[in-house]
Amino acid sequence: MADLPPLTSLRTFWFVAEHNSFKRASEHLFVTQAAVSHQIRQLEDFLGVSLFERGNREVRLTKDGQRLLPYVQQGFSALRAGVTLVKDDSDPNVLNLSVIPSFAARWLVPRLGEFRQRQADIRVCLTPSLRLETFSDGEMDLAIRYGTGQYPGLRSEFLLRDSLLVVASPAFVDAHKPTLASMATLPLLEDTSPEELGWSEWFKRQKLSEPESARCLTVADASMLIDAALTGQGMALVRRSLAQNFIDQGALTKVFALELESPYGYYLVAPEAHFVRAKVKVFVHWMKEEIRQSFGPEMMAYHGA
Template sequence: MQLPPLKSLWYFKHAAELGSFKLAAEQLFVSQAAVSQQIRLLEQQLDCSLFTRHTRYVELTRQGEQLLPHVLKGFSHLQAGVQAVSQDSHPNTLNLTVLPSFASGWLLGRISDFQNKYPNIKVRIEPSDQLADFSAGQVDLGIRFGQGNYPGLHSELISDDSLFLAYKPGAIDVNKPLKPQILAQKLIKDVCPDAERGWLTLAQQLAVSPDALPALEIDNAALVIQATLAGQGIAMVRRRLIETQLQLGQLEIYPNYEYHCQYKYYLAAPPEHFKWQKVQLFKDWLLAQFALDDQQFYQLHQ
């Protein structure tokens, strides 16, 4: 007998493990109808029923139970084979795809420390708002700010972040009420979901309409920071992106307002990349740098 299509067996595996075509579809990022179709094709080729369909779930028939362990073993061997041939072909070069705001606001000011610790690893940074296509083999690891959902990739949470009101030293007197000072200042707004929610929260806290906080809107976090450094107004920015400016005293933050971002920082890459030594070293270095920044921040703003 000719072997069934690998796709049908893959869908069968997920449906069998989850006991649901709907859940399998969600995990595979396809429609429930697509899962049902692949299972039907598999059943037609094998000339037997593999599932008993119920309203909210499915369960394996006797034939399905016989097939499942062989399918699991087969995919396990396939995965081992793929990993065997997908070893890091360039262990001394680390290719990163990074958001431009994170690259300019945080990474570039610290990457020399990683290079000094690991001089044998050449680092290449590709700033991009879009997550690169890893299938081309040109990228090892991505750093993203989001919710951790990157289809086909493994993601690992590395840090959260918060929005603060940032300004040139002296623009706000922290010993005086914030409301009249904010209303008298020029404001700079980063056009992104978290920043929008942050401004709305601030307006509620000050008991004013959001329309009372007109702002220059800039669709680029790095340019928002640049405008703030140039003294163009008060901005609401992510703390991670202004760590260096805070430490150097180039910017200050209002200590009594903080908005915890719903988005967070993630590493994203194919699962096997996280086994590479250079990726593990970079991840450990990132976590150590974040911890050091946190320590310095809370020492300055406790």
Template sequence: MRPYLPSLQSLLAFEAAARHLSFTRAAQELELTQTAISHQIKTLEDRLGTKLFVRVRNALSLTPAAREYLVSVNDAISVLSLATERTRKNKTNTVLTVTCLPTYATTCLIPALPDFQDRHPDITVHLATSATFDEFERNTYDVAIRYGSGRWPSVRADLLHTEQFFPVCAPRLLDGLQGRQPAEVLKALRQVRTYFYSMYQDDWPKWLEAAGMAHAEFHGESVFHLQLTSLSAAVEGVGIAIGRTPLIDRDLARGQLVEPFDVRVNSSSSYYVTSPTSKSKQDKVRAFRDWALSYFSHAT
């Protein structure tokens, strides 16, 4: 049997009467007669099997059951009001699920999102991050900013950023080191290393070899988990770290990081805006892909 649901009119009558503690004022608000309000309340009480109002010395008050019921009634009316307003204004709420690596989210995507939201106010972005590449294999997302070769099965991938890596540090660490040889500069600074689980993943050896300083020495070493923390350490002056474009572009532009040397190494990996082929033609996915390709091409 279908459960009993009171009419919306009786719920509105109850809510207004409970709020005003007056049938007369409730009737005025709802543009009904006091008799009509009384009838709605009486019908509701009969169906609920409990009293909702009591009169004490000509003053109206709520019973304990009514106070408890009023909380749920208010919630229900609020939900209906919001849904009605959205429908009346003919606004739809399209959700787009985007996933990417944490460092990319923090340094690149989140600062750019206000531009996307201004251009597509009807799309709500749900941003998820994962430090492991396994998450991207599940294809539970609409769009992913993926890092790698660009060759993944059943995925559309468009090149978003190429990558270069090179040492960066806070400007103040170079005070007094101007004019010195690169090897001397490194020897005066603490090396910031980045590891993922048990492996170093910062490409210091590749850069040192490319710069002709494979056997360079440092003043010390500090080790951080993930690029997000090692780059933050570099900004705060902990030492010199390997920075990677586009992750450090904003910090370089703002002067929070500087590039002490003129040797950059091209990476074999890049960033791609991707989507499962089954979703790649959806309007919301196409909107984000077109925006990302345009926005970041002008940002670099």
């Protein structure tokens, strides 16, 4: 093992890279900022390269740091998985769950009451977060993420594919009676999150020229976009997974037949060992039942998302 640097310095490197800050890393590691700096210098001296570009308030990984980071993440995830395999779940009646906020608010939270009725002995602690959960602190049991399913050092279990469709409030549809020909004159609402397809792709698929100034609201939050559509502010291009409840209830109307298949899907993500925990297995089984009832088996079919 002489060719490896101390694990403490590698762990410190991981936390600094995750938080882009020596100060925030020191707070999470419960050590002084000077101790963090010392560990990073020790690691850089061992490797003979610079791992960070130092700024006034934050630091950034160098190219060498970027190359090293995924291997450090995978290494610690593998160590944690091994330790978990031989250690009992410290809190078998509490499920700590990280979920992207839009899916939590629009789909999961309204259904959690049914889960609690079935599993009264399991308390769900929900953390809505856009941050990619690394499981580095050992507290989180499971995450639900929207992406490609490629998370180094973690197991990803496909849950749901998705599509994007145009919706508006019934009042908006009645007032404007939207058609393909009138699209250039109507207000459009758009999610600017980097993982989402936008109106440009929708107009391209419809073989229409994209209007230059039709967007009246752009937000980087799918849940806010649905709120804007519900209040009649325009037409929104949104994920079916988030809009289906409102369509079923009559609060939103699907305006056009075209749906864009999303290149991303929803995944259950955790270290391999977490999937054998009884509380996780129960929750995963319930989630898949609910997804099947909500969207049908066709949206659970993996299409390379």
